[in-house]
Structures are given as C-alpha cells and as structure tokens.
Amino acid sequence: MTDKINELLRRVEEFKPKAAAEIEEFRIKILGKKGELNALMEDFKTVAPELKRELGQQLNRLKNEATTRINALREEWQNAAAENAASEDDLTRPGTAEHLGSRHPISLVKNQIVEVFSRLGYTVADGPEIEDDWHVFSALNFPPEHPARDMQDTFFIEKDPDILLRTHTSSIQVRTMERQKPPIRVICPGRVFRNEAISYRAHCIFHQIEGLYIDEGVSFADMKQSLLYFAKEIFGEQTRIRMRPSYFPFTEPSAEVDVSCNLCGGKGCPVCKGTGWLEIMGCGMVDPNVLKANDIDPEKYSGFAFGMGIERVAMLKYGVKDLRLYFENDVRFLHQFDEAL
Numbered sequence: 001m002t003d004k005i006n007e008l009l010r011r012v013e014e015f016k017p018k019a020a021a022e023i024e025e026f027r028i029k030i031l032g033k034k035g036e037l038n039a040l041m042e043d044f045k046t047v048a049p050e051l052k053r054e055l056g057q058q059l060n061r062l063k064n065e066a067t068t069r070i071n072a073l074r075e076e077w078q079n080a081a082a083e084n085a086a087s088e089d090d091l092t093r094p095g096t097a098e099h100l101g102s103r104h105p106i107s108l109v110k111n112q113i114v115e116v117f118s119r120l121g122y123t124v125a126d127g128p129e130i131e132d133d134w135h136v137f138s139a140l141n142f143p144p145e146h147p148a149r150d151m152q153d154t155f156f157i158e159k160d161p162d163i164l165l166r167t168h169t170s171s172i173q174v175r176t177m178e179r180q181k182p183p184i185r186v187i188c189p190g191r192v193f194r195n196e197a198i199s200y201r202a203h204c205i206f207h208q209i210e211g212l213y214i215d216e217g218v219s220f221a222d223m224k225q226s227l228l229y230f231a232k233e234i235f236g237e238q239t240r241i242r243m244r245p246s247y248f249p250f251t252e253p254s255a256e257v258d259v260s261c262n263l264c265g266g267k268g269c270p271v272c273k274g275t276g277w278l279e280i281m282g283c284g285m286v287d288p289n290v291l292k293a294n295d296i297d298p299e300k301y302s303g304f305a306f307g308m309g310i311e312r313v314a315m316l317k318y319g320v321k322d323l324r325l326y327f328e329n330d331v332r333f334l335h336q337f338d339e340a341l
C-alpha cells in the first residue's frame with residue numbers, strides 16, 4: 001500500500017496540465033468520490049491494526065499534498081488567463097497617441113542665436129569642457145593674479161600644471177585661432193563651470209555662446225551693428241541696444257551691452273528694475289596681446305569678440321524667473337516650451 005501511496009504522490013508532483021480543464025479532470029480522478037484516494041481509503045479499512053497509524057499518516061499527507069498542488073495550479077492558470085485578456089489588443093479601439101518630447105529652452109535659444117549669426121557668415125566651433133590654463137586664461141591675457149585663477153572661482157581638477165573646467169567658452173576661440181588663420185568668424189556655444197553658490201540667478205553650471213570675428217580692418221562700428229542686428233532678431237524689431245564701458249582682460253576697449261527691456265518697451269518695470277534696460281552680454285575689440293599670443297599679427301588684423309549667457313537670454317525672452325528651473329528637468333516646466341519658436 002505504501003508503494004501505491006508513493007506512486008500517487010509522484011504523479012501529483014509531476015502533474016503538468018496543458019489546459020485549465022485538465023486540472024479539474026485530474027482533481028476528480030485523484031480526490032473525487034470515486035477517485036484513487038478514496039479507493040485507497042477503502043483498502044485502508046482492511047489493513048492490520050498495527051499498520052494503521054503509519055499508513056494513516058501517509059494517506060493524510062497524500063491528501064494534503066494533492067489538494068495544495070491542485071489549488072496552486074488553478075490559481076496559476078487563472079492569473080495567466082487574466083493577463084492574456086488584458087493584453088489582448090482590441091483593434092476597434094482608438095490608438096494611443098505617441099507622446100512627443102519638446103526641446104529644452106536652452107537648446108531652443110542656442111539654436112536661434114546660432115541661426116542668427118550663421119546668417120552673418122559665422123560657423124559653429126566646439127571645444128573641450130576640461131581645459132588647461134593656457135586656453136582659458138593665459139592665451140586670453142589674464143594676469144597671473146586674476147581672481148578667476150583662484151580655487152574660489154574656478155573648479156580645478158589638477159594644479160601644476162593646471163587642468164580645470166572651463167569658466168567661459170572663450171577657450172574655444174583660442175583653439176580656433178590655433179587652427180585657423182584670419183579671416184575668422186566663429187560662434188562658440190557650450191557649457192561652462194564656475195564655483196558659485198546656486199541661487200535663482202546663479203548656477204555653477206550654465207551655458208554661454210561667444211563669438212569671434214577677426215579680419216583686416218574690423219572696427220568697433222562693425223561690432224555694434226552686428227550686435228544690434230542680433231538683438232533685433234532675438235528680442236524683436238523695436239529693440240535698441242546701448243553699450244557701457246567695461247573691462248575684460250582679452251578685449252580693449254570692452255563694453256557691456258544692454259538691450260531695451262522687451263517687457264515694458266523701455267519705460268521701466270520690475271524686470272528691468274525701472275531702468276528700461278537689461279544687461280545681456282560682454283563684448284570688445286580683441287586685445288592685441290591676445291592676437292600676439294595666438295600668432296596673429298595685430299598690425300595687420302583686428303577683431304571683436306562677444307559673449308553671453310544662454311540662460312539669461314532665455315530668461316528674458318520667456319520671462320523665466322528662476323535659473324534653477326533649467327536644470328531640474330521638471331516636465332511641467334519643459335512642456336511650456338512645446339510650441340516655442
């Protein structure tokens with residue numbers, strides 16, 4: 001009898017239904033009224049009393065195992081059926097629309113600025129984000145004691161020789177001058193890094209776009225006219241610009257460029273702090289020392305350079321009040337630019 005019980009146990013363990021109906025068939029065959037277990041129960045009545053205890057336990061075990069196994073199989077097949085039903089395509093239902101992403105506002109504005117300058121004959125130049133001292137500072141006429149060379153202001157990766165994260169995209173202009181002889185007309189967009197506390201108006205990572213134009217007889221008037229054209233294209237035809245004297249190590253003379261406030265039209269509002277003007281970029285005539293450092297004859301050639309923060313242009317263009325929004329990638333912010341441009 002033990003052999004019979006074990007044989008049944010083995011069949012229960014090895015049972016693999018190929019359809020849900022087979023489970024019920026199997027149950028009736030084993031556990032049903034006229035099933036094999038009940039047949040064994042009949043036999044059990046006639047066994048010798050001294051064997052009853054042992055065989056009784058074996059029969060109980062068989063009953064439990066068979067019940068558990070059948071219940072588990074039933075559940076398994078029900079779950080699979082539910083899943084199949086859910087994934088079955090109903091071809092009569094309307095389709096789900098593919099969700100399209102949108103361009104990041106920084107990319108939108110960058111592309112627009114590049115496009116404006118490409119109409120003036122500028123091509124795009126690129127360069128590495130990890131730079132050396134020469135391309136970020138020395139070739140651009142930064143004096144040795146300039147604060148930008150300090151750990152407070154710049155992220156250094158190594159000291160002596162200095163390897164650092166570029167603090168402005170002017171380094172791309174140096175790399176362009178190394179590669180190319182005048183005439184040079186390049187626009188250099190890129191990510192830059194400064195050791196600044198993060199707030200609504202400053203971030204340690206941001207984007208710049210800088211331009212460089214070197215040729216024979218390039219004048220300050222050329223620069224002013226190019227920048228006015230740029231301002232009108234980006235902020236609207238009515239936009240005016242003004243220049244204020246400033247200082248950069250790599251340009252002489254240097255200026256800060258303001259555009260008339262596009263929100264109040266120059267009358268004065270909270271965005272322009274009542275002045276009617278918004279500061280937008282730095283610019284200047286390339287310092288002869290920079291030309292010399294890059295093997296360009298300052299007697300023959302002159303040029304101008306300008307640089308601006310893309311975040312700032314985008315803030316003014318779209319009325320974004322907190323610079324940190326650009327880096328958080330919150331889709332509620334980003335989707336507002338779906339239709340932009």
Ligand code: PHE
Pocket residue numbers: 167168169170210248251282283284305306307308
């Ligand atoms: N490199 C300057 C900056 O990062 C911007 C600039 C570029 C100014 C070219 C003048 C000329 O602030």
